[in-house]
Amino acid sequence: MLKIDQLSKTFYPNTVNEVRALQKVSLTIEEGCFTAIIGTNGSGKSTLLNAIAGTFIPDTGSITLNGQNISKWYEYRRASLIGRVFQNPFAGSAAEMSIAENIVMAMKRGQNRSLRLAVTQRVRNEIADRVSVLKMGLEDRIDNPIGTLSGGQRQALTLLMATWLKPKLLLLDEHTAALDPKSAAKVAELTKYIIEKENLTALMVTHSMQQAIDLTQRIVMMHRGRIVEDYRDEMKKRVRVHDLIDTFDRLQKRELFDESVAELLLKQYV
């Protein structure tokens, strides 16, 4: 279970560039729940995932995962509980190292690295075995540098790596956004397959509302650093793409209204 409590983060505080990326965000994700996060650009979705992963330490608030308060843990330490796939398909693997070498690192995620030979024959067989599930023919190429693969292949492998050891939480940040439509569909399908099979707790940021509706059990909508909607259970089952779009529109209208009201007040009082 993931419990986020009153998380806030402001970039460049007290300057003209001040950005309140997260404003007292609280969110609890039950064990085994696959949740989507949607929202406009710059609404703080990536910032929220980065805060959970430990890329930076938030200004206030706490994060509890698997019963442990991980708020003060360094990023690399949190990796023992968290698997991640990034938006950039090249971010999740070491390009110049082979598929096998990349995967062997994931096989030890969050564990001590011994002075034993990493890529043994037994490990190679295991890798070839699990990679063949992708049906991309990569099992015959496990000694090739991972940089020679396409973005879609790399993203599929990154997903496999992130879940090789069952993580307490899987973080996916628009992990299909940079792929061509065919690869994106394939990676989305693989995501669903792995999450269901392993019954993972997962948070997925996506710009595709259809994807959010089709794949997940819960949809959280963010806007301006806040959670503004939370569709779950029966509500999630009923929600359709146009409902989500309506909500977006309403948010944007309210914002315009806010601004024009502010302007009006300014005119009157200044």
Add this chain to the structure above:
Amino acid sequence: MNLVIGAFTMGLILSLLSLGMLISFRMIRFTDITVDGSITLGASLTAVLIMSGMSPWLACLIAFLGGAAAGMITGILHTRFKIQQILAGILVMTALYSINLRIMGRSNIPLLDTETISGSTETLLVNLSGGVTKISLFGWPVPAGDLAVFISSLAICVLLSIALSAFLKTHFGTALRATGNNSQMVRAQGINNHTMVVFSLALSNGLVALSGGLLAQYQGFADVQMGIGMMVWGLASIIIGEALVGKSGIGITIIGAILGTILFRLLIAIALRWGLNPNDLKLVTAVFVFLALVAPTLFKTLTKSIFGGQRHA
């Protein structure tokens, strides 16, 4: 023949420098200038310790540890105190200059008629060949002492290369190599990339200092200035090695670095024979590295025409 053996011996000794720099420059991608100071540190430590009667082997080990400490400090300056790579290296290198002077007590220590690590090999060679001090090699008379240094350097180089190659293939070594490739990915796999950088720089500078320790014994002196430009020499050797063997596989890369260093020393020996002013050596090397860095395409066509396109991608 003596020239060739000399260049080979020098190449083998300095290939430890290249191997160390392979770890910092190529594996964790750290532009580490500490090298210029730590090679001198290794030489001065070894010289002083041997002069004080310590076993040359133990002196070499301490040189290694000294270099490792220097590299560790550079790593900590960079990771913990967020000082840029080059500046962190310059700080430690500058500090090492004073430290080396302190260790030696003066700017130069000659090592004449002292124990060296090749001493026992030389005795063995002389005994084997029935007491003569010149041994015939392919018909050329070679001093047993020179041959002994060559054999010892070769043995050390081969053993360390095998150990390094095996180490880099372990779980820990794999994580180390990935750190320079993609530090974000490494953190996401639960590896502390800062620890990896500090460790790598320690290992790297340990090897460099060991190289300095062997160099002092071979040259017969340690000098506080001897490290100047060593980083560029190492880089030149690595670049030549990569041009020779490419970048496929750890073992190949290590062999490449060693061959590159030897070839570089041979080229230098030949150039000096042909009348190159030794004072111009560093300038020539710097220009060479510059060319290799800014014009890799030009360099590739150059090597291709030299080697007749036998190699392919």
